[in-house]
Amino acid sequence: MKLDKNLKILIVGLGLIGGSYAAALSADGYRVSAIDTDPAAIEFALTKQWIERGAAKPEPDLLQEADLVIFALYPHVIVNWIAEQQANMKSGAVLTDVTGVKSCIVYDVQAILRKDLEFIAAHPMAGKEVYGVRNSDPAIFRDANYIVVPTDANTFAAIELCKSLGDTLGFARISSLPPRAHDEMIGFVSQLTHMIAMCLMTCSKSEHLVDYTGDSFRDLTRIARINENMWSELFLLNKDALLRQMEKFSAEFSDLYEILKNGDEQALKEKMRQSTARRALFNIATKEDKQE
């Protein structure tokens, strides 16, 4: 099952990501509609011709005609939204999402879902330090990763449809992970890094640093501009996995501290060689290689 231009797509939540989905899909000839509680967001997307139709509340006819429903909402509202609105959905419709944490959502949704609907979770690993539909831009999907997060309950057809959505949106790499493994990995590569970036900004009163910083500090703190409503929710929903990643990082950081304190040049160099080798490996197949 592939994404097909006859399918009607409904996006629920027109923020940065929902808007970027709408922009990418409409530019590619897909028929997109949207629901968002903010009439100005709907108006903006209509003016941009990113959507054909839109509404500030869950209009039954928008729901009834949608073959694919994409939820780009805050995690805590998705389950209730589906519980309340699924009666109006088209039989056979596929539902997906864009949420950054999975275990806490996907099982709850699948447990309450009508048997003739299917929910397949996905995580587009793309974003910006700014938000809202006015900042939407499908270019954020280029060079980025799209992860399909199926459970044992999902069908092959829905998994393929979801991968096909990632392809259509223009993601560079499409992969698949089960929910628990996804949340562990995200706790490391995304949440821990945001925690570190925040920590660099809050551990020092740094108003006067701008004259002295090189690219390294700017790189490590770019993501320190953080939407506190969204990220506090994501951190708390993935608390156990993130705490484990923080513990692992702290233990290694303490080792490095001791090595430096002891002036152990050989051990320090060995850590640097290990770091360099792993990062070089990591660069393979990413955009950085093209730059270097």
Place this chain on the structure above:
Amino acid sequence: MKLDKNLKILIVGLGLIGGSYAAALSADGYRVSAIDTDPAAIEFALTKQWIERGAAKPEPDLLQEADLVIFALYPHVIVNWIAEQQANMKSGAVLTDVTGVKSCIVYDVQAILRKDLEFIAAHPMAGKEVYGVRNSDPAIFRDANYIVVPTDANTFAAIELCKSLGDTLGFARISSLPPRAHDEMIGFVSQLTHMIAMCLMTCSKSEHLVDYTGDSFRDLTRIARINENMWSELFLLNKDALLRQMEKFSAEFSDLYEILKNGDEQALKEKMRQSTARRALFNIATKEDKQE
């Protein structure tokens, strides 16, 4: 006193930074020569016409004619090099460097220096994850910071000459800090960030992460490819300052861990707001604003 095209400039050490200085200065019409122990590095710079003359050892005539001598060597060799070669230097010559740590060098050099020479320290905050003269590129100075690091012994004329060098090289911001304050600041914005980037790569066997990482992990680990000879030396030479910065970071990281562990949403949001406000302030006057 300003940099003047009649001045003869000698660069000692033709690595990534020394080579980039030579390229920038020669392109701007300055007369540049160089000394490097590697004849291939000299040959490369001659072929590129970055230098007029070069030698693989300290030829007395190159030293005798130089008005400005720029040391782009590993920190541990600078003091001895000057002690051994200063007898051949031109009276009134100004000496400067590019070293990333200062307290451990500048006082030693000034203590042994002939009274008719002057050493003024400088730190060009620019680099790459690759090294050697073949990777030299004056573009790395654009958008970057250049810090003059004078002591009480320096003259106004030499400080001005050194700032003028930074201007000529194309640095975006030129500032000044005394050695101790410089080293504290560098311990935070540069060395701590390199330690964190290394730690992210060494705390987890991360060979398979490439499929899942977003820009955040790539940004935080770009500098994890690290020249272990140079950076271990820089870390150990600035050990006390770096240990203090690591302690400050660890204490704040532990606070964030406790906040998350307690599920304290309000405290977490407050940290995020603080981080966002500081980082936004920090962006002012940097290239990121132009991008956003």
